[in-house]
Amino acid sequence: MSPKTPPGETREKIYEFMRDRLLDGNPPTVREVQARFGFKAVQSAQAHLEQLVAEGRLVKQLGEFKGRARGYALPRSSVDSAGPTAFAPLLGHIQAGGLEAAIEEREGMVPVQRAGRRSGSEKLFALRVRGESMTGAGILPDDIVIVRSQPSADAGDIVVALVGDEATVKTLRSRRGKVVLQPENDAFEPIVLDPQDCQILGKVIEVRRYLG
Known part of the structure; x- marks a missing residue:
């Protein structure tokens, strides 16, 4: 100055x-x-x-x-x-208690512009990314992903899925009746599950990165 x-x-x-x-x-x-x-x-x-x-x-x-x-x-x-805005709860992690339990322990709220959203009533949440398994898709550690809550998704969508007692961000694939959660980093192995062992929490619709 x-x-x-x-x-x-x-x-x-x-x-x-x-x-x-x-x-x-x-x-x-x-x-x-x-x-x-x-x-x-x-x-x-x-x-x-x-x-x-x-x-x-x-x-x-x-x-x-x-x-x-x-x-x-x-x-x-x-x-x-600034325009029609929704606020998504920012979650540090999601464990076996599921999405609702994680929202109760949220870190804060993230504003999301409603412009272009298909429905003003859609439920959104934000999740802080851990690890490097999705770097090939441009999703880096400590990025924030904005997620539309939905119980299913199409092959090729990037999703947040609950596996065991932790949530993970992966690309959704299928193979011979199995659900495949595909990392976008060759250093990581895909997670292959029976459908009943994988709960889709939502689809990633936006990635945010804060510099500095």
């Missing part, structure tokens, strides 16, 4: 940065704001954020997101003006 930049102009840029990150479901920490705009002290970034709260452009919000305090959020009017 240039020392000659007027405070109001700096604050506007901070607001735009906060707005974009919050709408993406990836709220920055105050220290990230400090680093992004070159403040020498974290208190300077904090002061700008508090002024945005005073102006009604941000609101204080308690709670945790990715294990850290969110601190700030957009007022409902700002979220609504």
Whole structure:
């Protein structure tokens, strides 16, 4: 940040940065704001954020997101003006308790634009990816996949399936009456199951990656 930049102009840029990150479901920490705009002290970034709260452009919000305090959020009017939005629960993992149990232990909520969705009533959830089994499909560790909840899918779809006591993200295939959960990485073996041993939780419809 240039020392000659007027405070109001700096604050506007901070607001735009906060707005974009919050709408993406990836709220920055105050220290990230400090680093992004070159403040020498974290208190300077904090002061700008508090002024945005005073102006009604941000609101204080308690709670945790990715294990850290969110601190700030957009007022409902700002979220609504960005377009019709649904909110999908962000799940760190899904175990044998199933989807509903995992939603109760969600990490946070991820905004999803409804534009282009086939139904405003469809049920969505988001899942943080673990491991490297889907790198060939462009899905990397710590990516977030947006999933449409559905009990079945077509061959070739990327799905979230519950196998044993854990969920996995794989490409759905079939072979001689068996369900094949195919990794997109040659270092991993496919998972071959009887249909009754595999529960499809949903189809992946979007992949998100946050940089920095």
